[in-house]
Amino acid sequence: MQPVKMYTTAVCPYCIRAKQILKARGVDAIDEVRVDMQPQERMKMMEITGRRTVPQIFIGDTHVGGCDELMALDSRGGLLPLLNGS
Numbered sequence: 001m002q003p004v005k006m007y008t009t010a011v012c013p014y015c016i017r018a019k020q021i022l023k024a025r026g027v028d029a030i031d032e033v034r035v036d037m038q039p040q041e042r043m044k045m046m047e048i049t050g051r052r053t054v055p056q057i058f059i060g061d062t063h064v065g066g067c068d069e070l071m072a073l074d075s076r077g078g079l080l081p082l083l084n085g086s
Helices: 013-024 039-049 067-075 079-083
Strands: 004-008 030-034 056-059 062-065
Touching: 004 013, 004 039, 013 030, 013 067, 030 039, 039 056, 056 067, 062 067, 067 079
Parallel strands: 004 030
Antiparallel strands: 004 056, 056 062
């Protein structure tokens, strides 16, 4: 399974939902970067993604985007192949 990295904050309902979706698809570990506790990480996230909002989700080297993009990827059947590196 590909590594999953997610930029999050503590009280973000979209972050919580994204984690639920990933766990439902078999993801055991998420490298969670809390940008509310580490402001320098938010700057890094913005440089990489061009976005300010959380969550920002990476599966392997692929930037999936936020929760809406994750849900769309899952609904069209692309999430599991991406997680499995196919």
